[in-house]
Amino acid sequence: MSKIRVSLRKAIIASGLKNGMTVSFHHHLRNGDFVINMVMSEIEDLGISDIRIAASSFFPIHGSLVRHIKTGTITAIDCNYMSGPLAEAVTNGMLQKPVMFRTHGGRPRAIMDGSLKIDVAFIASPSSDDMGNLNGASGPSSCGSLGYAMPDALMAGKVIAITDNLVAYPNGPVSIDETNVDHVVVVDSIGDPSGIVSGTTQVTRDPVGHVIARHAADVIEASGLLKDGISFQTGAGGASLATAHYLREKMVSGGIKGSFGMGGITAFFVDMLEDGLFEKLIDVQCFDLDAVRSIRENPNHIEVSASQYANPSAKSCSVESLDVVVLGATEIDTDFNVNVLTDSSGNIMGGSGGHSDTAQGAKLTIIVANLLRARLPIVVDRVTTKVTPGETVDVLVTERGIAVNPARVDLMKSLKEKGLPVVDIVELKEMAEKMAGKPRKVSFTDRVIGFVEYRNGEIIDKVYQPAKE
Amino acid sequence: MGKKNAKAGSLESSDLLVVIEEKEAGEKLEIVMNSIVEKQYGDRIIEIAHEIAALKGMDNVRILIQDRGALDYAIRARIETAIERYERGV
Amino acid sequence: MGTNLLFVPGNNPAMVQNAGILGADTVIFDLEDAVAGNEKDAARTLLKNALESMEYEGCETSVRINAMDTTHWEKDLRTVAVAGIDGLVIPKAERGEDIKAISEILDSITEAEDIFLIPLVESALGVENVYEIAASSKRIRGIFFGAEDYTADIGAVRTKGGEEIFWARGRIVNGAAAAGVEAIDTPFTDVEDIEGLKKDTIFAKALGFDGKASISPRHCGFIREIFYPQDEEIRYAIRVMDTVKEAEKSGKGVASMDGKMIDKPIVLRALKVLRAAGIKEDFRYE
Structure with a gap:
């Protein structure tokens, strides 16, 4: 029996989607994704309402969802990250129910254990055959890894693959196979390639970022983890990627060969793989075209599911084998708790993604941040929103000093022995406030607009709506 | 002849753009400010502007400030320069 | 500097x-x-x-x-x-x-x-x-x-x-x-x-x-x-300056170290090494 449905509308009807149900999406097409908007608009046209939308992430391109919230089509949101007009609307209190913010590892856990029950999963597929064997590495809208969609495909009541690149049966390689796919829909285009590979892979030009990155690479060296077999993950922006640059220099000059690089994979990591500085790459998400090419062509570039990446309830997951992770922050408090979800004014502008997962898994978790972010001190008494608990964060590296979590006595000792500028995190806070002045406290209403669910399912903080000034 | 005006600074990150415009005779000092850190430092920026304007005896002007997260020293400097330019007539 | x-x-x-x-x-x-x-x-x-x-x-x-x-x-x-x-x-x-x-x-x-x-x-x-x-x-x-x-x-x-x-x-x-x-x-x-x-x-x-x-x-x-100078250069320079200052304090006209007279070029060289190493030294020839 053919799985091809003549239209998206027919596929939705065939899936049995009803009022009050939950639909899910992955975010591999990032800010170039057409599928979420396309599907939600069709659902609204079908007169279906009260939908919970569970996507791994939302980007500015998903601004049209605000309209579906107004009409009551969407009444609940689950995600790991949210930016753009949708985040703004949620901040302004437009959604009645609080958003459930999870982590990249917490989402598959919730899906597998049934706490996030998906009725219909819509999977944007850069290539598919007529039976729903899918991969993300080929086609006009190729995005590489399909890792975040794998738990959805496995657990959803119905699975609809949406593709703009139908290939002859059987499609291969297979990221998600036909045993889990109910319907296949062919559309003109699932995404805009320029928005899909939007990850910035330029090493920062900001000289302060370079100072921070050099310190961070020195911290990794001083920790004793810089030796053959090192595994490493870093964010794609600013000082994080610059840290990878300086770590690479240290690996080259020390003749060190790493075991794997992980994460959102960028051209920078692909180069390290191809230059023999890593044996393997573990890839849950590709950030640029070089990563997409590499995952297609290089057997040492391994595509993994979100569950294998970071699910804490799995029998094991990759973040547990990670040595070093370098992450950013919008705020970090004197207990080393990190906020990457709201800015200091309380506006939603992100989410954990894999932040809390890698921080807990890695042997060494380094936060890199400018001491002042647009005048605002990065170190605060208490983070506006607690996303990654301080117990899982080892070091904060700024351009004016390195603060070590007091629980890491060993690490503090080795950094001091290597002559690195170690200071108390309270001192960094005072330094920042001396330069910028103490910021006036932002006031909040008592209206909860989001829950922060830690990777293990525990609600560790609530997001409150900022007060209108 | 048009009204006197002058500006200083830029819209680069950590900087600010200050524009000073002459007002109608008899009108009072007016300070208009927007900032990317308005919630946390808006009051402080206005306070500095008032302080310098008073010191330089500027009372018949509108001071427009667009702040991109500048520190106090830069805010002071740009307002001072704008006032000096205004008085020099450049 | x-x-x-x-x-x-x-x-x-x-x-x-x-x-x-x-x-x-x-x-x-x-x-x-x-x-x-x-x-x-x-x-x-x-x-x-x-x-x-x-x-x-x-x-x-x-x-x-x-x-x-x-x-x-x-x-x-x-x-x-x-x-x-x-x-x-x-x-x-x-x-x-x-x-x-x-x-x-x-x-x-x-x-x-x-x-x-x-x-x-x-x-x-x-x-x-x-x-x-x-x-x-x-x-x-x-x-x-x-x-x-x-x-x-x-x-x-x-x-x-x-x-x-x-x-x-x-x-x-x-x-x-x-x-x-x-x-x-x-x-x-x-x-x-x-x-x-x-x-x-x-x-x-x-x-x-x-x-x-x-x-x-x-x-x-x-x-x-x-x-940046070598470690031994720095150690040597510190010894030179200690010796010179000691000699000056005790009123000796000439300082000597390891049996050799420390003349002006040696002192200037030592000062240069210390400066390059970022070590503060206030001694000045009048």
């Missing part, structure tokens, strides 16, 4: 407020080439406010004022001299008397008592007069060679190999040494070419330069590393 000097554009708040953490021994806030003609007033005021309120711990601060053939230099000088700087870089230095004039203005400013001068020699005439310039004031800490303007002045093409500035570099080192001040080499202007920077810096050190300026924070670390 240490071994690496970093130019920071004087009208850019993001750079000005972070200048102290970029790895330079001495920051040179630039009011000259990095600032457009119609922004000189703004940059001067920005620097004044920054120097008065910010702390630049762990590095020295200096300002390159505008050249003496402009209308800006004296205002630059009088503004920053009272704002709390360590030194001034004087561009287009060509005659000892000009530097002397600046030195005398500083003498009349109470806050400027300890301000040192670094004349920037960047013309054919300046290179001819380097000793006269270097010996023109007690405030002079070093002579700084500017190769870009110099090559334009002599009509040569500036190359990475630097054959065209070989003679001038030698004359600068010689003139500075004769006057007992430091010689600072011209920046390496290709920011991305780190291998070229290293080669050029090693060569400058071999010629006798005490340090090198840069226009990119990324260069600071490499320059410091190359100029």
